[in-house]
Amino acid sequence: MNTETGRVLVVDDDETVRDVVRRYLERDGHQVRLVGDGETALRLATEWKPDLVVLDLMLPGVDGLEVCRRLRERDSIPVVMLTALGEEADRVLGLRVGADDYVVKPFSPRELALRVTSVLRRARTAPAPQPAEVLTDGTLRLDTGARRAVLGDAELALTTREFELLEFLLRNPKQAFSRAELLSRVWGWEFGDQSTVTVHVRRLREKVEADPANPCRISTVWGVGYRYDPAE
Structure with missing residues (x-):
């Protein structure tokens, strides 16, 4: 299976934008369907089963955030969100409800096509296998084989990406990594x-830190990025 092409559903209420995006994606070998509203997008996502959705945030009726949230309730279909210039809060919300990436309008169609290819490749390519084991830090336990995370006596509800980020940090303690x-x-x-x-670190802190505003495990290294500090 080609990891870089697939069935792409483009959801935008601007016909011109839809057509331009379609031409660039088809040029890269993707099969493309176009819709202009959220309700139709959700129906077609069920019927056609796309490999990825390009989703505008501002849609008539059901908006892009709600469409993304409902798609995420069904499965882990990748979503690349289109947002207006300067609407940072909306972009963060998009990432919070499960968007894999976003592109700011006005955007380069070529850049969007590259993002689609990158997200598809990532979704289909298994990461290098790590040995299944239980990683621990104090009362935090991460079972990489069972894909379970427990803090104290409570199991943590982590998304796939949150789990992968936490696993990476636990495997590489006391090292600073840039974003x-x-x-x-x-x-x-x-x-x-x-x-x-940034958004995923924030969400992870909310789940593993006693005080997310003053994190002890996932530290910010100013001018660099983040570092995982194990409990003493």
Whole structure:
């Protein structure tokens, strides 16, 4: 199976944008379907089963955030979100509900096509296998074979990416990593918006830190990025 091409559903209420995106994606070998509203997008996602969705945030009726949330309830289909310039809060919300990446309007169609290829490749290519083991840090236990994380007596509800990020940090304690390095090592992306990492670190802190505002495990290294500090 080609890891770089697939069935792509493009959801945008602007017909011109849809057509331009379609031409660039088809040029790269993708099969493309176009829709202009959220309800139709959700129906077609069920019927056609795309490999990836390019999703505009601002849609008539059901907006892009709600579409992304409902898609994530069904399965782990990759989503690349389109957002308006300057709407940082909306982009962060998109990442929080499960978008894999986003592109800011007005955007380069070529850049979007490259993002689609990168996200598809990552979704289909298994990471280098690590030995199954139980990683521990104080009362935090991560069973990499069973894909379970437990803090004290409570099991943590981690997304796939949160689990992978926490596993990487536990395997590499006391080392500072930039957001670009984490994007490459955990996400497998050589380019992409680094705020993706910021959002996932924030979400992870909310689940593993006693006080997320003053983290002890996942520390910020100013001017560099993040470091995992094991409990003494």
